[in-house]
Amino acid sequence: MRPSMKLFLFMLLSFVFSNQAFGQQSLREKTFDQTDKEMAEVKEKNAAVLAPEAFAKATEFYKKADEEFRKGRNLDEVRKRLKQVQNYLVRCRETIQLAEVALKTTISARDDAISAGAAKFSDVEWVKAEEKFVEATKKLENGDGKSAKTKGGEAEAMYRQAELMAIKTNFLTPAWTLLEKADRLKVEKNAVKTLNKARELAKLAEDLLRENRYDNSEARMNAQNAKYEAAHALYLNEQISRFKDADMKFEDVYLLAEKPIYKIGKAIGVRTSFDKGLEEPTNDIIAQIVENKNNLKTALKIIEKRNNEITALQEKMKSMEGKLGNLTVTEQTLRDKLELKRQRESLMREVSSMFASNEGRVLRDRDNIIIRLYGLTFNVGKSVIEPRFFSLLTKVQDSLKKFPESSIVIEGHTDAQGSAENNRILSEARANAVKQYLLANMGLSQDLIQAVGYGELRPIESNETKDGRAKNRRIDVVIIPSWAKSASDL
Structure with missing residues (x-):
C-alpha cells in the first residue's frame, strides 16, 4: 500500500x-x-x-x-x-x-460554629455535634419528628459549645500558652503580681466571650493584654533570677533603671538628674516631647503659609510672563522649570482622581509618589489577592503607565497585633503578592520593581483603636519617577 x-x-x-x-x-x-x-x-x-x-x-x-x-x-x-x-x-x-x-435553630447554630472555625479549633466537639445532628436528620427522614427535635436540641447545644470553644481558642491560645510556660518556670516566685494580672485578664476575656461571643472587641483587647502581661511576667522572672544569681544589690537595679531614661533624655536634649528619683527626669522628658510636638505643629502651619505664598507668586509670575517680550536665558530656564513642575502637579492630580476615597489616596514624598491602597485588604493571616480587588489593581497599573521607566517599591504594612516577626513576614508576603500580580499583568522588568515588608514598624495611625489598626494594615505603592533618579530639576 x-x-x-x-x-x-x-x-x-x-x-x-x-x-x-x-x-x-x-x-x-x-x-x-x-x-x-x-x-x-x-x-x-x-x-x-x-x-x-x-x-x-x-x-x-x-x-x-x-x-x-x-x-x-x-x-x-x-x-x-x-x-x-x-x-x-x-x-x-x-x-x-x-x-x-x-431544625431551624440547630442549623443556625451549626452555621455559627462553622463561621467560628469549630472544625479546626474544637474538632472533637464539632465531630460529636455533627454525629448528633445526623441522628436528628435521620429521625426526621423516617417520620419521627419528636425524636428529631429532641436530638436536634442536643446537637444545637453541642454546636454552641463547639463554637464557644473555637472562639476562646482563637482568642486566648497565645495567652494560655504563655501562662502555661510561666507555671512550668514557677514565675510566681519572682513576678506574682504581673502573673496574676495576666491570669485575671485572660479570665475576664473568657467571661466576656461566654456572655457575648459575637461582640468580642473588648474580649479581644483583654486577651491581647493578657498575652502581654504573661510575656511581661516571664521577662521579669528572667531578669530577677539573673539579678539573684549575680548577687546584685538594690543599688545595681536602680542604676540599671536610670540608664534608658538617661539615654532618652540625651537624645532629645534634656539633662536628667536622678537625685530625687525617676519621676522628675521622666516628667522633664515628657514636657520636652510635648514642646517638640507643639513646635512641629507650628512649623507645619508656617510651611503651609509659605506654600500658599509660593502658589500666589507662581500665579503672579504666570500673569507677568505674558507681558515679557524678551526673556534672558536664565528667565527662560526658570519658566521651563515652572512649566515642568506644573505638568508634574497636573499628573499627580490626574492619578489622584483615578481612586475613590475608599480605594486609596495618592501622596507625594519629595519627588516620589505614594499610592496608599486603603481599599486592598486581605483575609486574616493570608496574602492571597481576591478577584474583587483586580479592578483596583487595574487602576494601579494605569497609574504606573503614566510614569514610564520609574522604579517601583511595593511596601506591605500591618497593625501591631500578633508577633512583630510574623507581622513582618506577612507584610512581605502581601507586598510580594502585589508585585507578582503587577509583573504578570504589566510585563514590567524585574529590575524596576521590588517588594518590602515593614510589618508594624511604620504605623500611620494609633494601633489602640480599631480604625487606626485598619489604616495601618495597608499596601503602599511607591513610585520613584525617572526624574527623581537624577539630580532634581527644581
Whole structure:
C-alpha cells in the first residue's frame, strides 16, 4: 500500500473515532443533564447532612447509572436508574424543607460554629455535634419528628459549645500558652503580681466571650493584654533570677533603671538628674516631647503659609510672563522649570482622581509618589489577592503607565497585633503578592520593581483603636519617577 493511502486511512479512522467520542459525550450530557442539575441543587442545600439517607441512596443509584452508561448498557436501563435517583432527590428536597423548619435553630447554630472555625479549633466537639445532628436528620427522614427535635436540641447545644470553644481558642491560645510556660518556670516566685494580672485578664476575656461571643472587641483587647502581661511576667522572672544569681544589690537595679531614661533624655536634649528619683527626669522628658510636638505643629502651619505664598507668586509670575517680550536665558530656564513642575502637579492630580476615597489616596514624598491602597485588604493571616480587588489593581497599573521607566517599591504594612516577626513576614508576603500580580499583568522588568515588608514598624495611625489598626494594615505603592533618579530639576 502506498504511503499516501496509509496516511489517508489513518486520518479517516482518527476522524471516525473522534466523532464517536464526541457523540458519546453529547449523548451522556443529554441523558444526565437534568439529573446533574438536580444533584447540584440538593448538594448546594447541604443534603448530605439534612437528608443523609435519601442523599446516600440518590448517590448510590447515580453511580450505578454512570457505570452502566460507560459500559454501553441499554439506555432505557440507564434512564430507569436515573429515575430512581430523581425519586430520592424529591425525598431529599422534602426532607430539607422539613429540616429547615423543624431544625431551624440547630442549623443556625451549626452555621455559627462553622463561621467560628469549630472544625479546626474544637474538632472533637464539632465531630460529636455533627454525629448528633445526623441522628436528628435521620429521625426526621423516617417520620419521627419528636425524636428529631429532641436530638436536634442536643446537637444545637453541642454546636454552641463547639463554637464557644473555637472562639476562646482563637482568642486566648497565645495567652494560655504563655501562662502555661510561666507555671512550668514557677514565675510566681519572682513576678506574682504581673502573673496574676495576666491570669485575671485572660479570665475576664473568657467571661466576656461566654456572655457575648459575637461582640468580642473588648474580649479581644483583654486577651491581647493578657498575652502581654504573661510575656511581661516571664521577662521579669528572667531578669530577677539573673539579678539573684549575680548577687546584685538594690543599688545595681536602680542604676540599671536610670540608664534608658538617661539615654532618652540625651537624645532629645534634656539633662536628667536622678537625685530625687525617676519621676522628675521622666516628667522633664515628657514636657520636652510635648514642646517638640507643639513646635512641629507650628512649623507645619508656617510651611503651609509659605506654600500658599509660593502658589500666589507662581500665579503672579504666570500673569507677568505674558507681558515679557524678551526673556534672558536664565528667565527662560526658570519658566521651563515652572512649566515642568506644573505638568508634574497636573499628573499627580490626574492619578489622584483615578481612586475613590475608599480605594486609596495618592501622596507625594519629595519627588516620589505614594499610592496608599486603603481599599486592598486581605483575609486574616493570608496574602492571597481576591478577584474583587483586580479592578483596583487595574487602576494601579494605569497609574504606573503614566510614569514610564520609574522604579517601583511595593511596601506591605500591618497593625501591631500578633508577633512583630510574623507581622513582618506577612507584610512581605502581601507586598510580594502585589508585585507578582503587577509583573504578570504589566510585563514590567524585574529590575524596576521590588517588594518590602515593614510589618508594624511604620504605623500611620494609633494601633489602640480599631480604625487606626485598619489604616495601618495597608499596601503602599511607591513610585520613584525617572526624574527623581537624577539630580532634581527644581
